Every structure is written in C-alpha cells, then in structure tokens.
Amino acid sequence: MTNRARIIALVVGFIALAVWSQTALSHVARRWMAGFFEHSSERPAIRFHPSGEVTIEGLNHASLTRLIDKNLSREEFASLFAIYPGEQIPESAPSMLGEYRVEGDAIRFRPRFPLVAGLSYTAQFDLSLFASVTGSRNSERSLIRAAFTVPEPETTPAKVAAVYPSADQLPANQLKLYIEFSAPMSIGAAYDHLHLFDERGRELSKAFLRLQQELWDESHERLTVWFDPGRIKRGLRPNTEMGAPLEEGRRYRLVIDSSWLDANGNALAESFEKKFTVTKPDREAPDxxxxxxxxxxxxxxxxxxxxxxxxxxxxxxxxxxxxxxxxxxxxxxxxxxxxxxxxxxxxxxxxxxxxxxxxxxxxxxxxxxxxxxxxxxxxxxxxxxxxxxxxxxxxxxxxxxxxxxxxxxxx
Amino acid sequence: MNLKRSIIVALAAVTLGGSIAAWTISTANATNPVVSEEPAAAAGMTYGSPDLKSANTLTFGPDSVLFIGDSQSGAIFAIDVKDTAKDSSATPVEIKEIDKKIASMLGTTPDQIVINDMVTHAASQNIYLAVSRGRGANAMPVLLRVAKSGAIEEVKLSNVLFSKVALTNLPGHAEKTRWGANKRAMSITDMAFMDGQVFVSGLSNEEFASSVRRIPYPFGSEIAATNLEVFHAAHNRFETEAPIETFLPFRMKDQAVLLASYTCTPLAAFPLSDLKEKKLVRGTTIAELGGGNRPLDMIAYQKNGKDYILISNSDRTLMSINAEDVERAQPLTTGVGAAYLTAGVKYVSVAEVGVLQLDNLNANHAVAIQRNIDDGSLNLRSFPKRWL
Structure with a gap:
C-alpha cells in the first residue's frame, strides 16, 4: 500500500469515526472524539435576537447531545446560562424566568416576559460548568458574557389633552377632577405631579386624596383625582381642622408638571395649567x-x-x-x-x-x-x-x- | 487489497454512521404536559387560562383556592393553586431586597415592580404575591409564590382550574357607555373570605359610592352578589358614604363584624348579620386612629391566648388593638379637638414603620413587606407575635 493510499484511508476512516462518534452508538468513540472537536471548535458566542431570544451558539454538538440526555431543570439550565436585566451580574438575585431548549449547536433562552425597550440585559454562560456537566474536556475556567441594550422606538411624548370640569368656576366642595392624556401614561406616581397653588402662589398640601390604587381607566389615558372627601364633608375631622381644600371666592391654579412619565417613559411634552375661581359650595342634588x-x-x-x-x-x-x-x-x-x-x-x-x-x-x-x-x-x-x-x-x-x-x- | 479493504471499511462506516446519525438526530425533549382529568376541586371551576388584566388583591378561600381581585377587568378570579404542602412549624422567613429579586426574575428594574398584595396560605405557609410588572398600559399581572426557604417562583396561570365572577355586570352598573370608549373602572380595595362568601370592597373612578359586595362561593351561574351602600357615623351631625380602604371580618363574642377603615375617616364596625339582610347598613365608628394617614392592611392574631388586631399604616407605625377593647367599644359621636389626635378604642403603637403588606405566617410570626427607612430597601420580614 502506498503512502498516498494510507493517507486517504486514514482520512476516510477518520471521517467515518467522526460521524459514528456523533451518534449515540459508541460512548467510547464519542468521548474520544469530543476532546478533538472541542479544541478545534470556535469559542462559543452569545447572541441577542430581535425576537427577544438569547442564544449561546457554537457549542459542541456531542456535548449538547449529552446535555439533552441529562434532562436539566430550568434552574440547572439557568446555572449554565443566565440572563439578567441590567449591565452587571447582580450579586444575589435570581436570573430571568424563561424557557431553555437545545437546538443545533446552541442553547436558546426565551424570556417569560418581553424585554423592556431602552433597558440593558446581560447574559452569562459558564463554559467550565458546561464542560463538567457534559463530561467533556475543558481545562480553563471561563465565563462568557455579553450585554445588549434593547433599542427604544421613537415615540411621541404624551400631553394633557383635557382636564374636567372644563369650567373655570368650581364649587368649594368640588369632588373630582378627570385628567385626560393624549397617550397612555405610567402609573404609580400621579400624585407627585399634581400641584395646586393658591392665589399667593403657595402650594397646598394634601388637597388630593392619595389612593393606594390610582384611578385610571383601562387604557391609562384618563386619571380620576379626588379632592380629599374628608376635607369636603362638613363635620368630618379633617374638614373641621384643615378646612375644605378650596375656599369660596379665591383663585387657584392646578399645575400638572411635565416630569410625569408616559407609558413609554417619555416626560410629558409640556406642563399643563388650569386656573379657576371658587364659588359657594353646592349641597343640592341635581334636579x-x-x-x-x-x-x-x-x-x-x-x-x-x-x-x-x-x-x-x-x-x-x-x-x-x-x-x-x-x-x-x-x-x-x-x-x-x-x-x-x-x-x-x-x-x-x-x-x-x-x-x-x-x-x-x-x-x-x-x-x-x-x-x-x-x-x-x-x-x-x-x-x-x-x-x-x-x-x-x-x-x-x-x-x-x-x-x-x-x-x-x-x- | 489492503487499500480496497480500507476503503470498503471506511465507506461502510460512513454509510452506517450517516444513517444512524440521521436516525438518532438529537431532538429537544418535547414532552407535552398531560392534563390530568381529575374532578374539579370546586364546583364551577374549569381548566383554562384566566384572562387576568391585573392582580390587585388576594385572599385564600377553601383548601388552595386563591381569590384574585382584578381591578382592571372588574372581576374576581378563583384559582386552584394546588398548594398541597403542609408546614406546621413556627419558623420565620426573611428575604432581603425582595423587589430587586423579583425585578431580576421578571427581567425589569425594581421601580417597575409593584407588589399589590400579599397573602399566606395557612396550611403550607407559602406566601403569595400579586405583582404588577411594569407601570405603563402594558403592565402585566404576575402571581408569585415565596417558599419558607426564600425561593421565589412564578405560579403559572395557564391550564389551571379556575372560575370567575365579573363585578361590572351587577345590577345597577352599566357595562359600558353606548356613546364611546368605556372609561369606567372599579378598583378593588380589599377582599376577604368568610362563611362561604367573598366580601369585596371597591371604588369607582366615576361615581362616588361606598360598597361592600358579598359573592357566594362557589361562584354560581347566577351572580348572587348584593350591592351594599355603607353609611357610617362620622362626627357630630353628618353621616355620609365613604369608600373602604381595608377591612377585616372579625368574630367577637356575641357576633361577627366587619371592621372597616376608610380613606378619610376612622375605624368602624358593621355587624355581618346586617350586611346579609339589608341593603343599607349603618356602622358604628369605634376609633379615630389619627389623621393624615391611611390604614393599609388589617389582620387578626393571637398572643398569650388572647385576640388582637394589627393594623399597618401609610403614615403611622403598626398598631395593635386588644380585641376585648373592640368588643367593649362605645360609638364615637364627637370629633377630636386637634389634628392628629386619637380617640375611642386605644391602640399600642408598635415600633415598626413602613409596613406595606401584612399577614399571618404561623402561630408565632406575622409576615410583612416593609420599606426600610434607613436604606430604602424593600424586604420581606417576619415579626415575632410576642413582640407585637
């Protein structure tokens, strides 16, 4: 046999062994070959996909096959490949919830909740843990990390579309205000952005009732605000002590400041002001x-x-x-x-x-x-x-x- | 010959290997969860995915039926969370910076996490949290379970046993306006389960009214909820409606009452028997707990064999009230003389502030979500009852 023939036989034999080793038939051959492939393969890389999925790609196929055999739980997958909100890996916080699956040469993570526009995310893959879990050879201890910021679509900031009552004269026992916005708003900070000033320019504190749940409509475009009913009702303690929030004959200014964030995280396009004067209290049922x-x-x-x-x-x-x-x-x-x-x-x-x-x-x-x-x-x-x-x-x-x-x- | 043999062997190996490789292509474990065809735990429940739009209030019913108040859809969901664990220990649970942990799990920042309510499942001592992920219009409701070990997991709300009752379909409540987009919404402020009924207090973003609804459970095809207006004694001459912020069904020696606290007035007691029979119930104001404050949560607990009531507050400390004092209470008919003064039933000011959520954990501990005023962190903590 010529040298050339020997080389050809060796190459073909090697290919055969390689393919064979990828099957589940021979554990011995697979283990023997795995080391060769791992050393020859590219270093795995993390990719963020527009769909929100995060993958670690370029992993050794044999190792992944062994990983599938292990039938890992979500938590075990997460210890290999974890995704966190933010630009750093937190010291003691669980990683993001989601589903893991092995596909091709990659582990894919699909987050349980959609990624947030404008927020950064960091993914970490523990290569050495992967090697030890899959029983493959990997001497170096290595972590692969990548960060990604979800692009923020350009949105038009919301603005105050209307405040009701629209009249500029309100009774001293005015109960509610409706504030309508041109686009959905963020919730939970409403009372910090509503200001009521008297005619001397002093801001009145505790004029509005702070409710645990803000009273939004379903689209988050209309907020209902109450003047503190305890201060409106005659005879109730806050009314006796602090008086009604609005006094007859006086002028007031309601200011909605522009630092209020809409649902897309934009500050309002502009602040809003409504001036009104206060008339005598209305204690009659409408007829x-x-x-x-x-x-x-x-x-x-x-x-x-x-x-x-x-x-x-x-x-x-x-x-x-x-x-x-x-x-x-x-x-x-x-x-x-x-x-x-x-x-x-x-x-x-x-x-x-x-x-x-x-x-x-x-x-x-x-x-x-x-x-x-x-x-x-x-x-x-x-x-x-x-x-x-x-x-x-x-x-x-x-x-x-x-x-x-x-x-x-x-x- | 050697060469030929080598080639044949190699080719055979390639063919064999290739075909076997094709045959044993690795696939992900695509095991489909099998739905067990067990009988519904409670009448009227079916398997499915409850279409929760928000999760605002929680309370447990029989076994592991969890009621979730959804303000955004104006509905109460009864969900079997299949919590069959048993824990009769009296040990505490602590989780530091729980908001950060939850935010990390839900893939967002802590400022986008709102913990709306917390309730303990008495038998398992697992703690359930109703959470809002996000503050915008695309906020998502999430139900979380916190184990004693500190592990937090999501309670999946797909393919669960559940039933639902809509509050907006009650008599006297227009489903929607015929003239445009419906902007009416009802905030469910509190919920409790007692004697086979869910009690619900609510608040409308349009009309000003006070109501406590009673919904028999299991939810029937006929919604047997009664719409009640609650008038309560204010001070001096006037009595008016006011929405209830938090309430507690409470058994006293001779009767069961609903202890209610208001956004703008003090603590009042309503006999439950009245609530069952009448359309209009007048309660008795028994305490002025001090102005400039909103009570957030109320629980009943025992210490040295005696009954107490614990109240958490927006702007005051935890308050502990001896149940005997509530039973002996005289109606308050006059106001207090100055701002922030208290009157009526006495309370002990317990030196804990920033308690936003409160429930019983076990015989020895209450559990709370508390804002730390030193570093601003939000923590899940246990309070030994002997110190309350």
Missing amino acids: PGKWQVIAPRAGTREPLRLVFPEPLDRALLESKLDLLDDHHNRLEGAVEIINGEREWRFTPVSAWKDGSYSIEIDAALEDLAGNNLRRAFDIDLKKNFPTSSEAVAKTTLRFETIAQNDGKEKK
Whole structure:
C-alpha cells in the first residue's frame, strides 16, 4: 500500500469515526472524539435576537447531545446560562424566568416576559460548568458574557389633552377632577405631579386624596383625582381642622408638571395649567325637572339639546343618560358634551320621527360636588334620613319632536 | 487489497454512521404536559387560562383556592393553586431586597415592580404575591409564590382550574357607555373570605359610592352578589358614604363584624348579620386612629391566648388593638379637638414603620413587606407575635 493510499484511508476512516462518534452508538468513540472537536471548535458566542431570544451558539454538538440526555431543570439550565436585566451580574438575585431548549449547536433562552425597550440585559454562560456537566474536556475556567441594550422606538411624548370640569368656576366642595392624556401614561406616581397653588402662589398640601390604587381607566389615558372627601364633608375631622381644600371666592391654579412619565417613559411634552375661581359650595342634588330640553325637528338629524342649570360630571354624562323611542328601543347616535359640561347633545344615526321620545337618567348621575339624583353628597340625617339606596334608580324626561314646518321649540 | 479493504471499511462506516446519525438526530425533549382529568376541586371551576388584566388583591378561600381581585377587568378570579404542602412549624422567613429579586426574575428594574398584595396560605405557609410588572398600559399581572426557604417562583396561570365572577355586570352598573370608549373602572380595595362568601370592597373612578359586595362561593351561574351602600357615623351631625380602604371580618363574642377603615375617616364596625339582610347598613365608628394617614392592611392574631388586631399604616407605625377593647367599644359621636389626635378604642403603637403588606405566617410570626427607612430597601420580614 502506498503512502498516498494510507493517507486517504486514514482520512476516510477518520471521517467515518467522526460521524459514528456523533451518534449515540459508541460512548467510547464519542468521548474520544469530543476532546478533538472541542479544541478545534470556535469559542462559543452569545447572541441577542430581535425576537427577544438569547442564544449561546457554537457549542459542541456531542456535548449538547449529552446535555439533552441529562434532562436539566430550568434552574440547572439557568446555572449554565443566565440572563439578567441590567449591565452587571447582580450579586444575589435570581436570573430571568424563561424557557431553555437545545437546538443545533446552541442553547436558546426565551424570556417569560418581553424585554423592556431602552433597558440593558446581560447574559452569562459558564463554559467550565458546561464542560463538567457534559463530561467533556475543558481545562480553563471561563465565563462568557455579553450585554445588549434593547433599542427604544421613537415615540411621541404624551400631553394633557383635557382636564374636567372644563369650567373655570368650581364649587368649594368640588369632588373630582378627570385628567385626560393624549397617550397612555405610567402609573404609580400621579400624585407627585399634581400641584395646586393658591392665589399667593403657595402650594397646598394634601388637597388630593392619595389612593393606594390610582384611578385610571383601562387604557391609562384618563386619571380620576379626588379632592380629599374628608376635607369636603362638613363635620368630618379633617374638614373641621384643615378646612375644605378650596375656599369660596379665591383663585387657584392646578399645575400638572411635565416630569410625569408616559407609558413609554417619555416626560410629558409640556406642563399643563388650569386656573379657576371658587364659588359657594353646592349641597343640592341635581334636579332634572329644571333641565331645558330643546327638541329637534322630526325628519331631521339635528341634535337633541339638554341644557343644565349647572355643570354636571363629565364622565357620568357620557354613561348615565340614555335615549329611548316610544317603543322603549334605545336610539343609536353620537353624544357631544359642550359648554363646560352644561349641555348634552345627541345626534341620532337616523332621522327623528314625528312623536315622543324619552331621556332616561340614571340616578347615579352627579354634579361637580358629588351630589347625585338620589342624595346630596352631604346628608344631614336629622333632616333627611335615607331609607333605601334603591329608592330612585332612574328618572325619565319626555319630549316630542317638532313637527315639520313648525318652528317652535318645546320644553 | 489492503487499500480496497480500507476503503470498503471506511465507506461502510460512513454509510452506517450517516444513517444512524440521521436516525438518532438529537431532538429537544418535547414532552407535552398531560392534563390530568381529575374532578374539579370546586364546583364551577374549569381548566383554562384566566384572562387576568391585573392582580390587585388576594385572599385564600377553601383548601388552595386563591381569590384574585382584578381591578382592571372588574372581576374576581378563583384559582386552584394546588398548594398541597403542609408546614406546621413556627419558623420565620426573611428575604432581603425582595423587589430587586423579583425585578431580576421578571427581567425589569425594581421601580417597575409593584407588589399589590400579599397573602399566606395557612396550611403550607407559602406566601403569595400579586405583582404588577411594569407601570405603563402594558403592565402585566404576575402571581408569585415565596417558599419558607426564600425561593421565589412564578405560579403559572395557564391550564389551571379556575372560575370567575365579573363585578361590572351587577345590577345597577352599566357595562359600558353606548356613546364611546368605556372609561369606567372599579378598583378593588380589599377582599376577604368568610362563611362561604367573598366580601369585596371597591371604588369607582366615576361615581362616588361606598360598597361592600358579598359573592357566594362557589361562584354560581347566577351572580348572587348584593350591592351594599355603607353609611357610617362620622362626627357630630353628618353621616355620609365613604369608600373602604381595608377591612377585616372579625368574630367577637356575641357576633361577627366587619371592621372597616376608610380613606378619610376612622375605624368602624358593621355587624355581618346586617350586611346579609339589608341593603343599607349603618356602622358604628369605634376609633379615630389619627389623621393624615391611611390604614393599609388589617389582620387578626393571637398572643398569650388572647385576640388582637394589627393594623399597618401609610403614615403611622403598626398598631395593635386588644380585641376585648373592640368588643367593649362605645360609638364615637364627637370629633377630636386637634389634628392628629386619637380617640375611642386605644391602640399600642408598635415600633415598626413602613409596613406595606401584612399577614399571618404561623402561630408565632406575622409576615410583612416593609420599606426600610434607613436604606430604602424593600424586604420581606417576619415579626415575632410576642413582640407585637
């Protein structure tokens, strides 16, 4: 046999042995070959993928096969390959939750929770532990580390879209404010960014009730803030000691500072200011009998107008009024609340018919001071003793459309 | 010949090796979890993934049924967490910087972790935390279990036995506005389980009202919740509604009461029998615990064979109240003379501040999540009851 033939045979034999060693057939051959491959392979590398997955790639296939055989728990995988939020490996904190799997020449980690835009993450792979777990040869103790910052998409900062009540005169026992934003906000720090100043420029402390759970709507675009009800109710200790937060005849300034962060972590585009003066406290329940109903003309889609003698609660105006035809069918249409929450307009989808309609008012509708149709916010029990909360559930106002060619308004 | 033989052997080996390699290609252990077809632990529960939008309040019901109050969906979920461990020891548990540990596990920063509630499973002494991951609109609810060893793990909420009751579908509550996006939300401020019923206090972001709802458990197809307004004695002449921040069902000698504390007024007691029968219940104010403060949590505990009540506060120390004093309490009908003064039932000011979450751990310890005022760290700690 020539030398050349010998070399060819050796090479082919070696290839055969290599392939054989990768199968589960021969542990001896596999172990023998593993050392050769590990020394010849590239150093493994960590990669962060746009999907949020993190991989350690370039691992020896035989070792990975042995790793699969070991059927590691999540915790055991995490001791090999751990991912942490931040730019450093914390001293005593568990690594991120997620799923591990072996695929090709890599261990893949899929985080349980999406990575946070703008935040850095650090991954660490313990190569020597990997070697000892998989029984492969690796003399050096080595840790492979890589960090990555999740790119932050450019977002438009939110701003205050509106504050309700929109009127610039509020009763001294004003109960609520609604703050509407143009985009979702972050939660948990609201009260730090709301400031109330009196006319001398002094900031009033404890004007608003700090609730454990801030009162956001589901989209986190509207916050409800209460003036401390304990200071509004007559006879309650905070009212006696500190007085109502707002004093009749005085001017105030509500400031929403721009350091408030929106849901994307942007500061507000600008700060917001609302000036108002305070009128006498309102201790009367709203009376629908005093509302002005401006009926539309039959055959048109002009709005039905309801004009109130006082502003009513913005949010409740959106949900506590309903419109029914004379067969008690609810009407579809669009609602507009204008003129400082003193007017409610309803434009139907289809034209008004000749005849009568009714407006159904839920008794939970409140004015600015939290008086609803059932009871005033402050009840003097010596005068007015409520017996049942369900005494009045609904009030109905009827109106008739104006017959065509009849220009008169009906009340 | 030698060459030929070598080649044949090599080729045979290659072919054999290749085919075997192809046959034994390594695959990840794709074992699918098998759903055990065991009978539902409680009536009305089915396997599935509860669609929690937030996890705000926790309380345990029978066995290992955990009630989760979800303010964002306005619903209560009953979930069987299958906690069958037993621990009758009286040892404490301590976890330093728990917010950092949780943040690391959930892949975010500690300022994006909000621990909304904490409850201990009495039989196993495992501690459950309702956590919010993130503060923005994409915040995610997470349920965590903390073992005595200090190990924290996520309680997976997929393919679990659960049932759900929606609070917004109750009579008198519009599901949604017909004129636009529904912005109405209900915050569930506290929850307790007693005599087969879940008591729920809540707060609306629109109308101002005080309510304690009772929901019979197991949740029926018919929602038998009663909407209650709670009027309570304030001071002097006026009585008004106020939302409840935290409450505790409590058995006294002659009756069961609901001890409630308010965002703006003091501690009041309501007979539970009234709550079961009437639409409108008038409670009795028994203590003014001092203004400028919000009570956060209330638990009942025993020391030397006697009953006590422990209250954690936003701006005051832990307060310990002797249950006998509550039983003997006279209604408070006059206000206090100056800011921050107290009146009515006396309490002992326990020298612990910054207790944000509080529950019983075992016979000898209460467990708390406490903000350390020296270094600002947030820690899970145990308090020996003999010192409370």
